[in-house]
Every structure is written in C-alpha cells, then in structure tokens.
Amino acid sequence: MNIDSIKNGTVIDHIPAGRGMKLYELLGLDKLDCPVAIIKNAVSSQMGRKDIIKIDADIPVSFDIIGYIAPNVTVNIIKGGKLIEKKSIELPETLIDVIKCKNPRCITSTEQELKHIFRLDDPEKRVYRCAYCDTKAE
Amino acid sequence: MSELRHLIDVSDLTVNEIEELIATANDIIANPGKYAEKCHGKKLATLFFEPSTRTRLSFEAAMYELGGNVLGFSEAQSSSAAKGESVADTAKVVSCYADIIAMRHPKEGAPLVAAQNSTVPVINAGDGGHFHPTQTLADLLTIAREKGGFENLTVGFCGDLKFGRTVHSLISALSRYKGLRVILISPEELKLPSYVKNDILKKAGVEYIQTTDLEEYMPELDILYMTRVQKERFFNEEDYLRLKDSYILTPDRLVNAKADLSVMHPLPRVNEISVEIDKDPRACYFKQVLNGKYIRMALILKLLQSAGTIG
Numbered sequence: 207m208n209i210d211s212i213k214n215g216t217v218i219d220h221i222p223a224g225r226g227m228k229l230y231e232l233l234g235l236d237k238l239d240c241p242v243a244i245i246k247n248a249v250s251s252q253m254g255r256k257d258i259i260k261i262d263a264d265i266p267v268s269f270d271i272i273g274y275i276a277p278n279v280t281v282n283i284i285k286g287g288k289l290i291e292k293k294s295i296e297l298p299e300t301l302i303d304v305i306k307c308k309n310p311r312c313i314t315s316t317e318q319e320l321k322h323i324f325r326l327d328d329p330e331k332r333v334y335r336c337a338y339c340d341t342k343a344e
Numbered sequence: 345m346s347e348l349r350h351l352i353d354v355s356d357l358t359v360n361e362i363e364e365l366i367a368t369a370n371d372i373i374a375n376p377g378k379y380a381e382k383c384h385g386k387k388l389a390t391l392f393f394e395p396s397t398r399t400r401l402s403f404e405a406a407m408y409e410l411g412g413n414v415l416g417f418s419e420a421q422s423s424s425a426a427k428g429e430s431v432a433d434t435a436k437v438v439s440c441y442a443d444i445i446a447m448r449h450p451k452e453g454a455p456l457v458a459a460q461n462s463t464v465p466v467i468n469a470g471d472g473g474h475f476h477p478t479q480t481l482a483d484l485l486t487i488a489r490e491k492g493g494f495e496n497l498t499v500g501f502c503g504d505l506k507f508g509r510t511v512h513s514l515i516s517a518l519s520r521y522k523g524l525r526v527i528l529i530s531p532e533e534l535k536l537p538s539y540v541k542n543d544i545l546k547k548a549g550v551e552y553i554q555t556t557d558l559e560e561y562m563p564e565l566d567i568l569y570m571t572r573v574q575k576e577r578f579f580n581e582e583d584y585l586r587l588k589d590s591y592i593l594t595p596d597r598l599v600n601a602k603a604d605l606s607v608m609h610p611l612p613r614v615n616e617i618s619v620e621i622d623k624d625p626r627a628c629y630f631k632q633v634l635n636g637k638y639i640r641m642a643l644i645l646k647l648l649q650s651a652g653t654i655g
Binding site: 311315 | 430431449450452456457473474539
C-alpha cells in the first residue's frame with residue numbers, strides 16, 4: 207500500500223498496533239479538512255505491527271495526548287518535504303482535558319467549567335489520578 | 345510552615361509541620377490565656393455545603409477561643425450554591441469578607457477548587473469520602489498526648505475500613521513513623537482498599553494483619569480506632585443494614601486489652617461502642633473532640649500567620 211509522502215505536516219510513527227484510531231479521535235483529527243492517513247497494522251521490524259498517522263498540514267498536535275495513548279512513539283515534523291524534527295514522546299506528567307474523571311462524587315461531575323486534570327502517579331504502571339478526587343483513571 | 349497557605353490533605357504537611365502544630369496545640373492547652381486575643385478582629389467563614397454539626401462547631405469554638413469571629417452557613421440550601429453558584433465563585437466572594445475559610449462539601453475536590461480561587465487560606469473540613477485533614481490532626485494530637493509519640497505503636501482499626509476516610513488518612517500519617525504495626529479488623533465487604541495497602545502500607549514497609557475478629561489481637565493493641573459504618577457512603581440501603589452492626593465494643597471485649605489501651609473513634613458513634621465504655625479510663629473519643637478544637641486553633645493560627653494576616 208502506498209501513501210503519498212507529505213510536504214508540510216506531522217507523521218506519528220511507532221504507535222502500538224490498535225491504538226491509532228483512539229489517538230485519531232482524541233487528537234480531534236476527524237475535525238480537520240486536510241488529508242489525514244491512518245495506517246493500521248503496518249509491518250515494523252521493532253514492533254512486529256504498528257500504526258502510523260500522517261497529517262498533511264502544518265497544525266499543532268498535543269504531545270500530551272500522544273504520550274498518554276502511545277508513549278514512546280516518534281513524532282516527525284515535516285517541512286518543505288524534509289524531516290526537520292524528530293521527537294520521542296514520553297508519558298506526560300499532567301493531562302488536561304484529555305480524559306474525564308468518572309467518579310460521580312468528584313467536583314468535576316457537577317462543575318462543568320472545571321478542567322479535567324490528571325497527574326501521573328505511577329510512571330511504571332502508567333497510573334494517572336484525578337487532581338481533585340485522586341480517583342485512578344480507567 | 346511559612347509557605348503553607350491552605351490545608352487540603354494532611355499529606356500537605358511535613359512531619360515537622362505536624363509536630364509544630366501539635367506543639368502549638370499543647371501550648372494552647374497549657375496557656376489558653378496567651379492565645380485568647382490572637383485573632384482579634386479576624387473572621388473565619390465556615391462554608392458547610394453539607395451538615396456536620398460537630399466539625400462546624402469545633403471550628404467555630406476554635407475561632408472564638410482565639411478572639412475572632414465567625415460567619416457562614418451550615419447547609420447548601422442556605423448558600424448561593426442553591427442558586428447554582430460555582431465553588432470557585434463562592435470562594436472568590438467569601439475571600440472578600442473573611443480572613444480564612446473552612447469548607448465542607450459533599451463533592452470530592454471542592455475545597456481544592458476553593459483554594460485555587462481564594463485569596464485567603466482554605467481549610468478542607470471534609471470533602472465527601474476523600475479527605476478530612478483536621479480529623480486526622482485531632483487524632484494525631486490525641487495519640488501524641490496519650491502515648492507520648494508515634495513510634496512503635498500497634499494500632500487496630502475496626503469497622504468500615506473501605507469507606508472510612510479517617511482511617512485511610514490516619515494510616516497514611518502514622519506510616520511515616522518507625523515501628524508502626526497495623527491490625528485491620530473489618531467484615532470482608534468493608535476491608536481496607538488494596539490501593540491503601542499497596543500505596544501506603546507496603547510502600548512504607550509497615551507490617552499489617554487483616555482479620556475479621558475484634559478480640560483476636562486485642563491484647564497487643566496500644567490503640568483501638570473504632571469507626572462507624574456510614575450510611576451516607578452506601579448507594580444501597582440493604583448493604584448498609586446488613587453491615588452496620590458488624591462490630592460493637594463492649595466491656596467484656598476489653599477484658600484482655602492492655603491497661604493503657606486508648607480507644608478512639610472519630611464520632612459520631614451509633615452503637616459501635618457501648619456507652620458503658622465511656623466510663624473506662626481507656627476511652628479517649630471525647631478527648632479527641634476536645635483535642636480537635638485545640639488543633640484547629642493551632643492550624644488557624646499557623647495559616648493566618650503564613651498568610652501574613654496576624655503576627
């Protein structure tokens with residue numbers, strides 16, 4: 207399968223197979239009118255199978271969302287058809303409005319204007335907790 | 345202590361800060377006259393979005409004994425929350441009237457939101473099943489006064505260890521000290537949550553034993569911390585009715601206990617401690633109430649000092 211290379215935009219590579227669509231949704235890529243390609247189950251020498259997202263437009267993407275869904279991915283920034291930056295993404299310390307707290311007793315369940323903030327509690331187990339009620343993110 | 349602006353959880357305090365508060369509380373107990381005018385002209389706002397007579401009265405008594413004044417409300421219906429005002433706006437507004445705020449709210453995290461929006465210190469007076477730091481401070485002051493310190497204690501926690509936030513918070517505070525041994529006494533359904541066992545006890549290397557038998561480890565206990573099965577924490581009334589009378593402490597169950605055991609309870613009790621125990625010198629739960637007022641006085645003083653409101 208061939209996907210055209212992009213001139214200006216972002217390639218998110220080494221996404222664990224199966225997480226590409228989730229990342230597509232959380233990054234809000236469905237709302238863009240530029241070309242976006244999702245490659246699922248591409249063959250990878252390192253990972254066996256991987257997903258790849260290519261965004262053919264110079265728009266900012268949230269590294270926090272990428273890091274939360276797929277830590278250790280590589281984000282390639284392309285300008286003028288050339289790779290100008292290659293970033294390795296790590297697990298973010300804080301997530302703001304990426305996921306919602308599901309505790310019905312949490313203040314965020316009734317006060318709609320509050321941002322949903324989660325803090326990284328255990329990097330090894332990838333555990334995040336709500337900054338308000340300490341409930342573990344699902 | 346100089347950087348402390350609010351108290352949301354007892355873990356906001358270092359061991360040294362807790363010891364400072366205990367020292368101040370002990371000095372207040374020994375020399376009440378010295379503190380009688382410390383907060384003259386200052387106002388405490390008690391914002392109680394759910395009723396809690398004892399905690400509210402304790403805060404109010406604490407401020408009055410420091411020579412200050414109190415304003416506030418005791419239920420959400422008599423506040424602007426009934427009109428839909430946000431916690432953030434309430435905190436901004438009340439900051440204009442009061443020098444310090446004590447907030448109780450049924451929603452977890454509400455006092456943190458208040459602290460983020462207030463220009464005066466905020467004390468969490470209980471947020472749902474989450475934190476209740478001043479209860480923990482009252483417990484710590486009681487243990488310090490009864491036992492002379494926090495090291496090498498065997499502490500039994502009995503009753504609702506699942507929803508009992510005072511239990512989680514006290515375990516967390518005590519696990520910072522050497523030689524702690526914890527006996528967890530509860531029905532299967534109300535066992536201490538695994539995250540408390542893993543994140544606090546195991547992480548701190550604290551030895552703990554789980555049992556359903558109240559008397560099995562009684563002779564070893566230095567402190568027995570009884571709790572009420574709280575109706576408000578259950579979504580299902582049938583579960584509450586089934587579990588509410590799981591453990592009732594009666595004089596015959598204390599026969600094999602140490603002579604210097606301290607029986608504690610955050611109160612209110614329903615029937616988990618028989619009234620006959622009240623006469624036993626080992627009963628400490630009413631002392632806890634009194635200590636709660638003194639530690640709140642110490643806390644109000646420290647927060648107002650750190651905010652530069654008093655000298």
